[in-house]
Amino acid sequence: MKPNRRALMVASVVVTVVAVAGCSSGSQENPDPATPAGSAVTSPATANRPTLTAPHLQPPSQDNKYTKSSSRSKVVVDPCTWVPDSAIQEAGFDPGSRRRGSDVVAEYSFFTCNFKQGEDAVLALESGNVALDEVRKKYPADSEELIINGRPAVKSKKDDSSGCSIDLQTNAGYFGITVRTHTSGRVKGMQSCDNILEIATILEPSIGKEN
Incomplete structure (x- = not known):
């Protein structure tokens, strides 16, 4: 998700650390769509929270030597298992295209998750332990302050490849929503910022008021 934005945020981290610690067991494709289940996944990231339980969607463990030495909070909200199919569909994207990033x-x-809107657009969700203030400082000249369902947020517009983003404040950091339009979408007149405020309003409740 948002590779250009994230790269700027973590530029101070040694590349080899990220390579070793970036355990993305869920990046593999799985042809079976995720289906909601009544049980809960009790990992540190999703404790006591009903989730989508398909194995290939589950987040990686946050227990390693790098996180143990860090003063930053663990990521709580996992966008790939917390956001229900109904919200993704209401936002205009295909819940069957749900894939971990x-x-x-x-x-x-x-923690990242990607969705498609045919061949026209991609919805990229990211939940991180970077504070919203840190996001603001990275994009001082290209951001707009918002309140989404009572939650502080920052909107930023990049070039067509980076898309349009709204980052919402969470207790652990931020929940990022990015829309990127492909060439086919732009031919139809779509822009990456089209409807992103509505999309953020639809997805924000999935974060949970307690987060």
Whole structure:
């Protein structure tokens, strides 16, 4: 998700640390769509929270030597198992296209999930332990302050490849929503910022008021 934005945020982290610690066991493709289940996945990231339980969607463990030496909070909200199919569909994307992205678990940790809208657009979700204030400082000239369902948020527009993003404040850091339009979408007149405020409003409740 947001590789350009994340790269700037974690530029101070040694590349080899990220390579070793970026355990993304869920990045593999699985042809079976995720289906909601009544049981809960009790990992540190999703404790006591009903989730999508398909094995290939589960987040990696946040227990390694790098996180143990970090003062940053663990990521709580996992976008690939917390956001229900109904919300993704309401946002205009295909819940059957749900795939984990390249999770990173180190001093800076990011859980990611990607969805498609045909061949026109991608919805990339990211939950990280980087504070919203840190996001603001990275994009001082290219951000807009928002309140989404009562939650502080920052909107930023990049070039077409990086897309349009809204980052919402969480207790652990932020929950990022990015829309990128492909060439086919732009031919139809779509822009990456189209409807992103509505998308953020639809997805925000999945974070949970307690987070």
